[in-house]
Amino acid sequence: MNKPFLVVGGGLTGLFTSLLLSRYGYEVTLLEKAPRLAPVVRGFSSGGCRFDTGLHYSGGLDETGVISRMFRYLGIGDDLRVESLDPVGFDRIREVDSGEEFAFPIGFTALGNALKQRFPQESGGIDEYLRLVEGICNEIPYVRPGNSIAGGELFSRFSCRSLGGELQRLFRDDRLRRLLAIHGLLYGGTPDQVSFAYHASNVGFFYRSAHRLLDGGEALVMLLERELSRSGVDVRLGRDVSRVSVSPGGDFAGVTCTDGTTLEGRGCVVTIHPHQFLDMVPESALRRGYRRRLVSLPETDSAMMLFGTFGAGTSPLTRSNIFLCRENPSGDPAARFPLDSVYLSGAAGGEKQGRQGFMALSPLAVRNGSFGAELLAMADDTRYQETKQVLMKEMIDYIQHSVPEFGTGLDSLATATPRTFRRYANSPYGSLYGAMHHMKHAGPGLKTRVRNLYLAGQGVTSPGLFGTAVSALLCCGEIVGHDRVSSEVDAWQ
Known part of the structure; x- marks a missing residue:
């Protein structure tokens, strides 16, 4: 046998x-x-x-x-x-402090035009950024017939350069640099931690075509x-x-x-x-x-996740996601729960029983000395549950303030913390992406x-x-x- x-x-x-x-x-x-x-x-x-x-x-x-x-x-x-997300804005990035919003359209050409319309003084850098991202994506193994398993010349060269360094080289506008780095929330890395090649190999395929099941x-x-x-x-x-x-x-x-x-x-x-x-x-x-x-x-960060519903009607999450960010993030790694960035996505299946579902996620560090590590180590279950309720309320209040389209009828049905990820996702340190x-x-x-x-x-x-x-x-x-x-x-x- x-x-x-x-x-x-x-x-x-x-x-x-x-x-x-x-x-x-x-x-x-x-x-x-x-x-x-x-x-x-x-x-x-x-x-x-x-x-x-x-x-x-x-x-x-x-x-x-x-x-x-x-x-x-x-x-x-x-x-x-499979359904394509909104070709005009599959991801909508909203700066809570200023109220400004940028919609990422699908397609490299459309994205380039939208970025240059918002940041006309950065036109040359935008062209080079998108050329590099698309070129690196085209070198990923199995993406195109005949691609090298080791990756190509662009991928190799930009694997040694940080995302932060390349954004500094290409752009002068801090707002544009923050905008293009926001998708690090989806792969668990900040601009000073990940290479430009790794960033490109993640975000480029969203730029090209964003779909959901x-x-x-x-x-x-x-x-x-x-x-x-x-x-x-x-x-x-x-x-x-x-x-x-x-x-x-x-x-x-x-x-x-x-x-x-x-x-x-x-x-x-x-x-x-x-x-x-x-x-x-x-x-x-x-x-x-x-x-x-x-x-x-090193380990990626963990997160607080909130699952809830809001009243039926025109949903801001219909075929789009929303990223909330701050113009002036706290920058304090010891901050309890800074809510510097929040990712919002609609629930599968649309409206049910007069309500629509949504998921919200905000990063939470779990490194030694962080509040996330403290939450992970809490032995007192009563204290843990009370803390979770406080965090949930902070998150709901922030979302209602930042996304008024939800109205006032925002309900929370469930939450997840680093302890949840450790227990249900086989994540030994409670992180999001291992x-x-x-x-x-x-x-x-x-x-x-x-x-x-x-x-x-x-x-x-x-x-x-x-x-x-x-x-x-x-x-x-x-x-x-x-x-x-x-x-x-x-x-x-």
């Missing part, structure tokens, strides 16, 4: 990887410690509304986008209802579950892998779960946090430099020293639907050959 290929972690990367490997003829066993697959992406229902917790909108879902091609290859493309993340997970079943993938829930076994010759041998269950395998893809991965693998099996590199990875892609810290690669043991997921590529899809494609390319993966996915243009 052939040994299966094991996939550890049932988030999106794990689901995509399992399905792709099964398409290439592998027997696959998928291990997930939660009682359901992809719990973060599924979301939840409350007050008659369906709320997405981990998937709100994405690039790469246009007709020829890499995610759309992969979905068609996996057999779910025709069944997934009409039926939310749960519909995607259910379709993936259907295909896993059809493909014969052995899905085992409630299996918490604690140890990876390595043969004397340095090959992957199998895994052991916390309940004592052992499974042998011909190979393994681990799709969890890099720090948790290190805890699984024998210390002697990995190079010291690799371990040090992973241990030193390990940060900090330009001064080399991230993990897909391949490890252990033959046939791979590390994949957002910690290797980037967060979101796009990052998880590309990570799965890259990982499977390492296993079966990138030319094969690329040619088969590209056939679904």
Whole structure:
């Protein structure tokens, strides 16, 4: 009997990887410690509304986008209802202090025109910024046929330059620099932390085409579950892998779960946090430099999330998102809950029972000494619940003041804190996106020293639907050959 290929972690990367490997003829066993697959992406229902917790909108879902091609290859493309966001303003950035708003239109040309209309004195820098962003996006593996797996010349050159430094070089206007950096909220990095290439490879696909799933993340997970079943993938829930076994010759041998269950395998893809991965693998099996590199990875911030409803009518979140920001942010890392930026998105499914749902997210640091770290460590549950209620009220008051279109009937149905992310999202430090892609810290690669043991997921590529899809494609390319993966996915243009 052939040994299966094991996939550890049932988030999106794990689901995509399992399905792709099964398409290439592998027997696959998928291990997930939660009682359901992809719990973060599924979301939840409350007050008659369906709320997405981990998937709100994405690039790469246009007709020829890499995610759309992969979905068609996996057999779910025709069944997934996708909607383009507002081409005139998929993201609306509102400066609360001044009341000014800028709408990001879809398309590089349209965005360039809109930016130059608002900032005519920055016309030359805007052209260069968008040229670089689009050029870097075009070099991402699998985005276009024949792309190098290592990335291209632009990506390599701007991986060594910070976003903040490039924005300073290109623009004089602080407002424009803040505007173009606001999307760091979606990948968990500030302009001084991330490279220009990493920023471009995230935001560029939103600039090109911004879409959302009409039926939310749960519909995607259910379709993936259907295909896993059809493909014969052995899905085992409630299996918490604690140890990876390595043969004397340095090959992957199998895994052991916390309940004592052992499974042998011909190979393994681990799709969890890099720090948790290190805890699984024998210390002697990995190079010291690799371990040090992973241990030193900084963590992204956490957040406060609020899920609520407002009275039915014309919604400011119909096919658009709103980002609230301050002209003069606090800049104080020790601030309790500064609300310097807030991201607002509409709930899937539109109006229900005379109410419309929304989600609000505001970053909250969890580094040592921060209020987020204090919240994470609170042992007194009564104090924690009281603190959460106070934060929720602060957030509601701020949103009602900043988005008067909601009216006064704003209701809160649920909240999430760093403790929530640690408990439900398997995020060991309660962060939003796990390990940060900090330009001064080399991230993990897909391949490890252990033959046939791979590390994949957002910690290797980037967060979101796009990052998880590309990570799965890259990982499977390492296993079966990138030319094969690329040619088969590209056939679904």
